[in-house]
Amino acid sequence: MRADDFLYPTDAGLYCPPGDFFIDPVRPVPRALITHGHGDHARAGHGAVMATRETLDIMAIRYGEDFTAARQVADGPVRVGGVAVSFHPAGHILGSAQIRLACQGGPVITVSGDYCRTPNPVCAPWEPVPCDIFVTEATFGLPVFKHPDPAAETRKLLASMAEFPGRPHLVGAYALGKAQRVIALLRQAGYDAPIHLHGSAQRLSDYHLAEGIPLGDLRPATTPKQIEGQVVIAPPSAFASPWVQRFRDPVISFASGWMAVRARARQRGVELPLIISDHVDWPQLTQTLSELRPQEVWVTHGAEEALVRWCELNQLRARPLRLVGYEDEEE
Amino acid sequence: MKAFAALLERLAFTPARNAKLQILQHYLERTPDPDRGYAFAALTGDLKLRTVTPGLLRGLAVERFDEVLFALSYDFVGDLAETIALIWEGEPQGELSITEAVHLLETTGKAGLPAAIAGVLDRLGPSERLAFLKLATGNLRIGLSARLARTALAQMGAPTLDEIEEVWHGLKPPYPEVFAWVEGGPRPDRAALAPFRPVMLSTPIDLDELRALDPADHVAEWKWDGIRVQAVSEGGVRRLYSRTGEDISGAFPDLIAEITWEGAVDGELLVRSEGGVASFNDLQQRLNRKTVSRALLQSHPAGLRVYDLLIWNGEDLRPRPLMDRRAVLEAADFRSDRIDISPLLSFSTWDDLAALRADPPDPVIEGVMIKRRDAPYTGGRPRGPWFKWKRDPRVVDAVLMYAQRGHGKRSGYYSDFTFGLWSGDTLVPVGKAYFGFTDEELRELDRFVRNNTTERFGPVRAVAPKLVVEVAFEGVNRSARHRSGVALRFPRISRIRWDKPAVEADRLDTLEAMIDAPNVFDAEAARAGVRHGRTKRRE
Numbered sequence: 001m002r003a004d005d006f007l008y009p010t011d012a013g014l015y016c017p018p019g020d021f022f023i024d025p026v027r028p029v030p031r032a033l034i035t036h037g038h039g040d041h042a043r044a045g046h047g048a049v050m051a052t053r054e055t056l057d058i059m060a061i062r063y064g065e066d067f068t069a070a071r072q073v074a075d076g077p078v079r080v081g082g083v084a085v086s087f088h089p090a091g092h093i094l095g096s097a098q099i100r101l102a103c104q105g106g107p108v109i110t111v112s113g114d115y116c117r118t119p120n121p122v123c124a125p126w127e128p129v130p131c132d133i134f135v136t137e138a139t140f141g142l143p144v145f146k147h148p149d150p151a152a153e154t155r156k157l158l159a160s161m162a163e164f165p166g167r168p169h170l171v172g173a174y175a176l177g178k179a180q181r182v183i184a185l186l187r188q189a190g191y192d193a194p195i196h197l198h199g200s201a202q203r204l205s206d207y208h209l210a211e212g213i214p215l216g217d218l219r220p221a222t223t224p225k226q227i228e229g230q231v232v233i234a235p236p237s238a239f240a241s242p243w244v245q246r247f248r249d250p251v252i253s254f255a256s257g258w259m260a261v262r263a264r265a266r267q268r269g270v271e272l273p274l275i276i277s278d279h280v281d282w283p284q285l286t287q288t289l290s291e292l293r294p295q296e297v298w299v300t301h302g303a304e305e306a307l308v309r310w311c312e313l314n315q316l317r318a319r320p321l322r323l324v325g326y327e328d329e330e331e
Numbered sequence: 332m333k334a335f336a337a338l339l340e341r342l343a344f345t346p347a348r349n350a351k352l353q354i355l356q357h358y359l360e361r362t363p364d365p366d367r368g369y370a371f372a373a374l375t376g377d378l379k380l381r382t383v384t385p386g387l388l389r390g391l392a393v394e395r396f397d398e399v400l401f402a403l404s405y406d407f408v409g410d411l412a413e414t415i416a417l418i419w420e421g422e423p424q425g426e427l428s429i430t431e432a433v434h435l436l437e438t439t440g441k442a443g444l445p446a447a448i449a450g451v452l453d454r455l456g457p458s459e460r461l462a463f464l465k466l467a468t469g470n471l472r473i474g475l476s477a478r479l480a481r482t483a484l485a486q487m488g489a490p491t492l493d494e495i496e497e498v499w500h501g502l503k504p505p506y507p508e509v510f511a512w513v514e515g516g517p518r519p520d521r522a523a524l525a526p527f528r529p530v531m532l533s534t535p536i537d538l539d540e541l542r543a544l545d546p547a548d549h550v551a552e553w554k555w556d557g558i559r560v561q562a563v564s565e566g567g568v569r570r571l572y573s574r575t576g577e578d579i580s581g582a583f584p585d586l587i588a589e590i591t592w593e594g595a596v597d598g599e600l601l602v603r604s605e606g607g608v609a610s611f612n613d614l615q616q617r618l619n620r621k622t623v624s625r626a627l628l629q630s631h632p633a634g635l636r637v638y639d640l641l642i643w644n645g646e647d648l649r650p651r652p653l654m655d656r657r658a659v660l661e662a663a664d665f666r667s668d669r670i671d672i673s674p675l676l677s678f679s680t681w682d683d684l685a686a687l688r689a690d691p692p693d694p695v696i697e698g699v700m701i702k703r704r705d706a707p708y709t710g711g712r713p714r715g716p717w718f719k720w721k722r723d724p725r726v727v728d729a730v731l732m733y734a735q736r737g738h739g740k741r742s743g744y745y746s747d748f749t750f751g752l753w754s755g756d757t758l759v760p761v762g763k764a765y766f767g768f769t770d771e772e773l774r775e776l777d778r779f780v781r782n783n784t785t786e787r788f789g790p791v792r793a794v795a796p797k798l799v800v801e802v803a804f805e806g807v808n809r810s811a812r813h814r815s816g817v818a819l820r821f822p823r824i825s826r827i828r829w830d831k832p833a834v835e836a837d838r839l840d841t842l843e844a845m846i847d848a849p850n851v852f853d854a855e856a857a858r859a860g861v862r863h864g865r866t867k868r869r870e
């Protein structure tokens with residue numbers, strides 16, 4: 001079977017005809033395989049969803065138990081139609097997976113979803129999944145993105161808290177994944193005071209705790225009187241809402257890979273940019289391609305132009321899929 | 332370089348003055364000599380290094396990186412030095428101190444510079460690479476004035492800011508003697524001739540407050556709308572300083588050439604025009620220039636109007652009462668028709684002075700100065716001996732156009748506003764202001780912005796043109812840099828006009844008419860309370 005008949009982009013997302021399913025579809029479909037729980041990849045309203053147990057749990061938390069008519073935990077290799085399917089850790093957020101597809105006489109395809117190779121205390125590490133066709137994101141697909149050690153970025157936050165002990169530090173972090181990772185990084189750095197959460201990150205953080213991820217003492221950031229700790233984690237959108245006004249003279253921080261670029265940090269009015277990303281940076285991306293050495297690289301979304309150029313320079317066949325509908329949760 | 336890079340990064344993103352000061356002070360306390368001295372000089376622009384050009388940087392990039400990948404990266408990042416700092420593939424090896432970096436840039440010849448810079452980039456981490464490139468290109472862009480930096484020094488120890496400023500001139504980076512002094516060592520000797528002495532500043536006053544004072548204890552003179560300067564000439568060294576101690580001699584060679592006496596004098600720098608004084612706008616043509624063309628020297632000649640003497644013929648007059656100094660001043664011969672004396676005003680009651688203030692003889696007067704006859708000359712801003720009684724601000728009614736979220740204590744509130752005036756059917760932005768509100772007003776404005784947003788760009792929102800604000804300001808200049816063609820001096824929002832429909836806000840030509848209007852604070856107009864873009868009525 002030709003690769004193009006095995007998996008191809010449609011308006012709804014990547015479609016696999018021999019298995020009759022979509023991967024991370026952006027609109028409701030009868031059968032969906034979902035890489036991870038971020039809203040743009042995991043949507044409600046499908047007929048049937050196959051994903052890791054954690055991703056299914058996260059979808060139920062976000063959308064309610066009826067987010068899909070039927071669900072199946074991806075556990076070990078399974079057959080879907082004529083396709084052998086298996087899920088492998090992607091190192092992006094809790095439950096995130098790469099999906100390997102194989103069928104008789106066709107190529108092996110790995111759809112990596114969003115992935116990251118930097119050790120992350122809130123999820124299982126990325127694993128190489130050898131393949132003929134590697135489907136990759138390119139969110140940070142420019143050679144300027146070389147994410148620094150997240151522990152060093154965490155020390156920046158702690159240093160600022162020591163410098164301004166009287167000022168609350170509001171850290172913007174996406175509610176799923178980044179928020180918990182920042183908390184875990186603070187705990188690893190020895191910070192054990194209560195950490196306050198904006199309401200939108202509460203239930204997902206509780207779920208991480210229930211999964212045995214040590215996030216320590218978490219409290220709601222409701223009224224100023226109740227806030228004892230110096231760190232408050234909130235989705236970046238909260239900074240534009242009157243919610244911020246309850247804090248006196250806060251230091252506005254933001255944890256995202258985009259913070260590597262000053263203009264981006266300035267544009268958001270950030271006083272303490274923290275370069276912490278859940279996506280592969282350029283060295284990891286190019287290292288992954290060099291190691292897997294697939295026959296072909298398909299680029300789903302992001303800065304595909306630069307990545308395709310790099311593949312050209314390195315004698316790798318590459319093509320952009322230009323999938324639409326995938327936002328970037330680090331924005 | 333690590334600590335310096337962290338310092339630059341924090342300063343670049345920290346908007347509040349006090350937080351900036353604190354960050355700098357902590358850095359200076361924790362960093363050894365001579366690193367901190369070089370860092371200090373780099374921040375204040377006093378480090379004179381061979382500057383690395385953008386061309387050289389581009390050359391480095393072309394040698395190392397694929398052209399297409401570099402172009403895509405530069406396009407995304409938008410800043411050449413930053414792109415190179417980010418894209419470079421170096422591994423941090425040991426520590427390169429800022430002192431070593433400065434020496435390297437000082438001692439490397441032009442031909443060897445590209446290789447030397449690449450060599451340094453190879454052994455630094457990304458934020459240190461950026462700090463090094465900013466140092467090398469001499470473009471730190473962190474919005475920190477020399478005075479603010481010296482304020483951080485003053486916070487570190489016993490010497491006051493004025494004492495530090497007085498010894499500063501003639502000292503060279505890395506200033507070991509200053510750091511030793513603020514940490515308890517001896518006061519450094521003044522190294523240079525013709526140093527700057529801290530100037531005496533005034534505090535604002537109004538008629539009600541004046542009534543508590545005896546007019547007989549005071550003298551008054553015009554407050555000139557020029558630039559406050561200190562002209563110093565000692566042992567053949569002649570310098571002109573701004574009131575914060577910046578050496579601005581280079582921009583005014585014509586005035587320097589007129590100094591043939593020995594002393595330190597306090598006065599107003601003005602541009603002369605036929606038979607009088609040119610506008611502040613004309614003076615601005617002469618500011619912020621490293622060199623001045625002959626044509627400009629001819630068309631905009633600089634002059635000095637002296638109002639006090641600090642040092643005269645070797646004698647320090649500062650401890651003596653104002654009237655003693657004034658006697659020496661009036662007897663002095665400046666031997667130049669560019670240098671004259673600011674005259675005293677004749678008055679016996681505060682109402683006399685009020686009448687003079689309401690009808691000044693020259694448009695380049697922005698009020699009156701009131702000084703105690705027996706006061707010595709004291710650097711800084713002592714409350715009492717010197718007052719400024721400025722003319723009333725001018726006002727226009729403008730329409731709120733854009734709002735930006737504030738920082739620090741105003742975090743989360745839309746508190747920085749851009750406002751505009753009508754030109755035909757469109758609003759043209761004329762200025763920005765963020766002060767002048769009470770907490771209650773701040774909340775109301777914030778609510779208004781959130782409920783009337785039409786578009787968002789990052790932290791900025793465009794708002795529906797519905798709200799009129801009264802904007803007070805000190806003057807209007809022509810400005811090619813502004814779309815409106817005019818620039819307001821010291822604009823602030825003085826009142827929110829919830830009551831006024833936006834269509835009734837002022838027009839741009841109202842403001843234009845105020846640019847060269849010679850009698851905007853004409854006594855008649857002031858008394859009649861003509862407010863349409865003229866003078867604010869006293870309430």
Ligand SMILES: [Zn+2]
Pocket residue numbers: 036038041092114329
């Ligand atoms: Zn994701």
Ligand SMILES: [Zn+2]
Pocket residue numbers: 038040041114326327328329
């Ligand atoms: Zn994604």
